[in-house]
Amino acid sequence: METVSSSLNTSDDSGVDLSAGLTTPDGSPIFSASPSTSTIETRFTSLLDLTTSDDAPSSQIRKKNLPDILDPATAGGLVVKNVCFIGAGYVGVPTAAVIALKNPFLRVTVVDRDEFRIRRWNSAHLPIDESGLSEVVRITRDGSKACSMDAVEPSLPRQNGGASIPARRPNLIFTTQTAKSIAEADMIFICVNTPTKMTGLGKGYATDMTAVESVVKEVAANAKTDAILVEKSTVPCRTAKLVQDILETFRPRARMQVLSNPEFLSEGTAVKNLLYPDRIIIGSSNTVQGRRAGAALAKLYSTWVDRSKILGTHVWSSELAKLVANAMLAQRISSINSISAICETTGADVHEVAKSVGLDPRIGSQFLKAGLGFGGSCFRKDIGSLVYLARSLGLEEVAEYWNQVLVINDLQRSRFARNVIQRLNGTLVGKKIAILGFAFKKNTSDTRESLAVDIIRALLNERPAEIAIFDPWCSPANIQRELASLGNHACIKVYTDPYQGCADSNAILVVTDWDSFRTPSPADERNVVKQPQKSDTAAFSTLAAPTQSASTFTGVEMEQYLPEPACPENCPECKTSFIGFNPDEHLEWARISYHMRKPKLVFDGRDVVDAAEMERVGIKVEALGRADNGILLF
Ligand SMILES: NC(=O)C1=CN([C@@H]2O[C@H](COP(=O)(O)OP(=O)(O)OC[C@H]3O[C@@H](n4cnc5c(N)ncnc54)[C@H](O)[C@@H]3O)[C@@H](O)[C@H]2O)C=CC1
Numbered sequence: 103m104e105t106v107s108s109s110l111n112t113s114d115d116s117g118v119d120l121s122a123g124l125t126t127p128d129g130s131p132i133f134s135a136s137p138s139t140s141t142i143e144t145r146f147t148s149l150l151d152l153t154t155s156d157d158a159p160s161s162q163i164r165k166k167n168l169p170d171i172l173d174p175a176t177a178g179g180l181v182v183k184n185v186c187f188i189g190a191g192y193v194g195v196p197t198a199a200v201i202a203l204k205n206p207f208l209r210v211t212v213v214d215r216d217e218f219r220i221r222r223w224n225s226a227h228l229p230i231d232e233s234g235l236s237e238v239v240r241i242t243r244d245g246s247k248a249c250s251m252d253a254v255e256p257s258l259p260r261q262n263g264g265a266s267i268p269a270r271r272p273n274l275i276f277t278t279q280t281a282k283s284i285a286e287a288d289m290i291f292i293c294v295n296t297p298t299k300m301t302g303l304g305k306g307y308a309t310d311m312t313a314v315e316s317v318v319k320e321v322a323a324n325a326k327t328d329a330i331l332v333e334k335s336t337v338p339c340r341t342a343k344l345v346q347d348i349l350e351t352f353r354p355r356a357r358m359q360v361l362s363n364p365e366f367l368s369e370g371t372a373v374k375n376l377l378y379p380d381r382i383i384i385g386s387s388n389t390v391q392g393r394r395a396g397a398a399l400a401k402l403y404s405t406w407v408d409r410s411k412i413l414g415t416h417v418w419s420s421e422l423a424k425l426v427a428n429a430m431l432a433q434r435i436s437s438i439n440s441i442s443a444i445c446e447t448t449g450a451d452v453h454e455v456a457k458s459v460g461l462d463p464r465i466g467s468q469f470l471k472a473g474l475g476f477g478g479s480c481f482r483k484d485i486g487s488l489v490y491l492a493r494s495l496g497l498e499e500v501a502e503y504w505n506q507v508l509v510i511n512d513l514q515r516s517r518f519a520r521n522v523i524q525r526l527n528g529t530l531v532g533k534k535i536a537i538l539g540f541a542f543k544k545n546t547s548d549t550r551e552s553l554a555v556d557i558i559r560a561l562l563n564e565r566p567a568e569i570a571i572f573d574p575w576c577s578p579a580n581i582q583r584e585l586a587s588l589g590n591h592a593c594i595k596v597y598t599d600p601y602q603g604c605a606d607s608n609a610i611l612v613v614t615d616w617d618s619f620r621t622p623s624p625a626d627e628r629n630v631v632k633q634p635q636k637s638d639t640a641a642f643s644t645l646a647a648p649t650q651s652a653s654t655f656t657g658v659e660m661e662q663y664l665p666e667p668a669c670p671e672n673c674p675e676c677k678t679s680f681i682g683f684n685p686d687e688h689l690e691w692a693r694i695s696y697h698m699r700k701p702k703l704v705f706d707g708r709d710v711v712d713a714a715e716m717e718r719v720g721i722k723v724e725a726l727g728r729a730d731n732g733i734l735l736f
Pocket residue numbers: 188189190191192193194213214215216219280293294295296313316317334335336337365366367368369479480
């Protein structure tokens with residue numbers, strides 16, 4: 103990596119007293135043996151060894167104000183020209199694409215061992231559906247033409263009085279050439295998956311570090327000696343030590359720095375979250391080199407993120423903060439879901455309770471939506487990781503506290519399935535059950551940790567005639583793949599037409615909160631636009647600091663786009679492109695009701711249908727978190 107001259111003092115410049123002993127805020131030695139630490143598993147014992155010579159614990163940093171990570175004195179002079187993202191998934195690509203967009207002179211390479219995925223990222227058929235992502239990828243991967251601002255968005259503020267958007271060269275590359283891409287990079291982001299271990303030590307809780315370990319070995323073998331390695335994947339606290347140890351083992355003379363820079367985006371709003379982040383956390387070791395590396399990363403973000411939102415922390419704090427953020431969000435969901443069970447038998451309405459509680463600004467309204475529990479690829483595994491960490495430290499009560507979030511989460515689906523079976527007279531034999539929604543939440547086609555799978559598993563035991571699945575956005579192939587864990591069941595069918603899927607069903611289960619399943623209301627009409635707005639695409643091109651108002655998109659073909667890569671003859675994706683129901687349309691519930699069989703029940707697991715409206719079309723609704731109509735107390 104190129105280094106330009108810097109005023110950086112090589113002695114410690116953080117204002118932190120590094121001579122102090124390794125102590126916690128209460129003065130006790132960090133991670134000192136507690137009565138139960140003898141049970142700490144060996145893997146964590148080695149991770150907990152804090153005695154690296156160039157490092158200081160975060161407790162010492164906490165005693166003084168953190169230095170501004172973008173302070174020129176901290177920043178040093180590292181020049182980053184090439185970055186490499188390893189892992190072309192939900193995190194790797196949106197993050198790489200937005201960094202490429204906002205740093206047009208940076209060369210951004212995304213590598214993945216999955217050739218199919220990379221081929222699709224290089225095609226007109228992107229493998230991940232995210233609002234605004236195809237626009238950003240087209241501009242950064244293909245470059246763009248100069249074009250007039252007026253053609254794009256007359257109301258957007260002009261830069262330098264100019265009325266045109268300059269052309270851009272491509273600066274985002276997708277490839278399977280891992281070794282070459284790593285070798286060229288000044289900074290390498292690890293964005294590979296970190297699922298839960300399914301076998302062996304810590305199974306069901308501990309993080310499976312196989313992919314991270316394999317990537318770090320590739321970095322050790324191929325990277326520049328002073329490359330910066332960034333943990334973007336969500337990893338257990340103290341992974342940076344593990345990474346550093348692997349680097350030192352396989353590349354003893356290298357001087358690579360390891361940073362933690364966790365990602366907080368949510369699927370469905372990834373581009374928006376990346377363009378307007380709440381915060382950027384950059385964890386580094388408490389050394390001159392560590393802070394310098396952190397500052398080099400902070401500089402990439404500072405091209406569009408206000409420096410007040412870029413927080414430098416110690417690397418362990420950064421790693422742990424990501425797990426804690428997810429655990430606390432999930433904890434709110436389990437908290438309100440635990441109340442939904444009480445509501446169902448008392449006559450209270452959990453959604454009214456949540457609204458009443460959330461109006462207290464100290465509590466806030468977000469993540470208080472009761473439903474079937476949280477799905478998706480991260481909450482479960484990240485809480486599992488936290489539980490495992492606590493257990494490994496001998497903190498059984500802490501582990502149990504967080505584990506309870508998972509227990510309540512599973513309970514929601516089993517309560518829901520049990521209610522379905524009971525309301526259908528305790529038997530599903532000869533009955534058709536339709537499932538509306540397979541994605542783990544609306545506005546994504548991600549089927550990982552779908553809530554539907556647990557429900558279907560429970561229903562299958564009752565030998566239904568058919569379980570029909572419809573989702574407006576998930577491809578039938580992905581749904582089938584996700585169902586493979588249930589084994590072969592001829593009664594499960596996946597439909598691309600909701601009306602066919604629901605025809606002849608005795609009951610319909612609403613499993614995903616898609617707006618299209620809602621009974622329309624005037625409020626819905628006002629909120630239908632979820633597509634990209636012209637102004638944001640314009641902001642992409644001008645590199646103007648985006649305004650908060652330009653936070654949605656409208657998917658208009660922009661005149662600065664260059665043609666997308668042409669598909670080969672017989673392109674498999676052109677043939678199999680999934681064209682389902684338009685997610686912006688509302689289901690016609692009257693039409694569905696007409697073709698249903700008695701007792702025409704809808705079990706609403708997501709609070710999306712209005713019981714009175716449904717009653718009008720002949721459907722009875724059983725809503726999670728609301729009293730059964732028969733149990734009203736007054
Ligand atoms: N999905 C999300 O919304 C968020 C995920 N995260 C974290 O980011 C990490 C990645 O998650 P996703 O992007 O969802 O996963 P993903 O499964 O979509 O993508 C991971 C990619 O890494 C590739 N990969 C695995 N091992 C590789 C290797 N040795 N060499 C090259 N490529 C390799 C896989 O082929 C895959 O394409 C995880 O740690 C996750 O917890 C963090 C925030 C949000």
